[in-house]
Amino acid sequence: MAYQPVRQPRLADVLTERIEAMILEGSLKPGQRLPPERELAEQFGVSRPSLREAIQKLSARGLLISRQGGGTFVSEALTSGYSDPILEMLSRHGEFHLDLLEFRDAMEGISAYYAALRSTPTDRALLIKRFEELDACFQGKDPVREAKADAAFHLAIAEAAHNVLLLLLHTIRGIFHLLERSIVDNLAHLFENPESRPKLMAQHRALLDAILEGRAEDARDRAHEHLVYVEEGLLELARAETRAQRALRRAQAMPATRREAAS
Numbered sequence: 699m700a701y702q703p704v705r706q707p708r709l710a711d712v713l714t715e716r717i718e719a720m721i722l723e724g725s726l727k728p729g730q731r732l733p734p735e736r737e738l739a740e741q742f743g744v745s746r747p748s749l750r751e752a753i754q755k756l757s758a759r760g761l762l763i764s765r766q767g768g769g770t771f772v773s774e775a776l777t778s779g780y781s782d783p784i785l786e787m788l789s790r791h792g793e794f795h796l797d798l799l800e801f802r803d804a805m806e807g808i809s810a811y812y813a814a815l816r817s818t819p820t821d822r823a824l825l826i827k828r829f830e831e832l833d834a835c836f837q838g839k840d841p842v843r844e845a846k847a848d849a850a851f852h853l854a855i856a857e858a859a860h861n862v863l864l865l866l867l868h869t870i871r872g873i874f875h876l877l878e879r880s881i882v883d884n885l886a887h888l889f890e891n892p893e894s895r896p897k898l899m900a901q902h903r904a905l906l907d908a909i910l911e912g913r914a915e916d917a918r919d920r921a922h923e924h925l926v927y928v929e930e931g932l933l934e935l936a937r938a939e940t941r942a943q944r945a946l947r948r949a950q951a952m953p954a955t956r957r958e959a960a961s
Contacts, residue, residue, distance in 0.1 A: 709744055710751035717756055721772060722862050729774045798880050803925045806852060810917040812859035814909045821858035822910055828854045829906050836899055845881040888931045
């Protein structure tokens with residue numbers, strides 16, 4: 699019986715796969731500049747010709763872009779190419795924010811569960827940092843900054859889950875930017891109730907603690923509890939707005955009704 703000879707993989711191919719994996723897991727992000735060629739070759743422990751060949755392969759696949767005299771970058775098209783008109787429409791229509799909350803409930807519960815099981819010391823340090831940043835700006839002075847910090851905290855949880863698909867669902871197709879816009883609107887409404895801000899921070903703290911302590915099921919429950927609170931708060935505000943509009947219409951209609959009765 700004849701056997702096919704075992705061939706060693708080419709170093710450039712191995713390096714190509716390594717860089718692709720780093721892009722998938724988020725270690726290299728769209729728009730990020732790679733280190734200079736000499737430094738990158740030393741980091742990977744390969745020759746510069748092998749590195750150049752890997753970069754050429756990745757550039758041909760549309761993953762990297764080399765700029766004359768400017769270095770090599772991860773292609774920004776990896777995210778911008780997914781920002782389709784439907785997401786733009788969703789961001790402009792507040793009635794769909796509840797749909798986004800339902801989506802987040804499903805995805806972030808799973809993220810929190812696996813983050814509690816799989817997070818590394820580096821992940822946990824980043825989670826603590828993101829929480830502290832959120833706590834520092836949760837003072838009602840800048841809703842947009844609060845929303846960005848809130849979204850960054852939840853994205854750090856997705857990263858700590860170490861599931862590439864979960865991370866992609868939080869970042870591709872513009873969902874992360876849609877999430878930021880949604881949180882801005884949600885906070886603007888929820889903060890009409892002065893009790894909302896400390897309640898939200900307590901929920902974020904409980905979620906963080908569950909992940910740091912490895913309590914996977916509790917982390918999933920805390921994520922669900924947080925998003926249900928936001929959803930119920932928005933629904934109650936919507937009902938209050940409906941009642942206010944109904945009362946206004948009645949008040950506006952009363953003079954006409956009285957004139958009809960007098961005639």
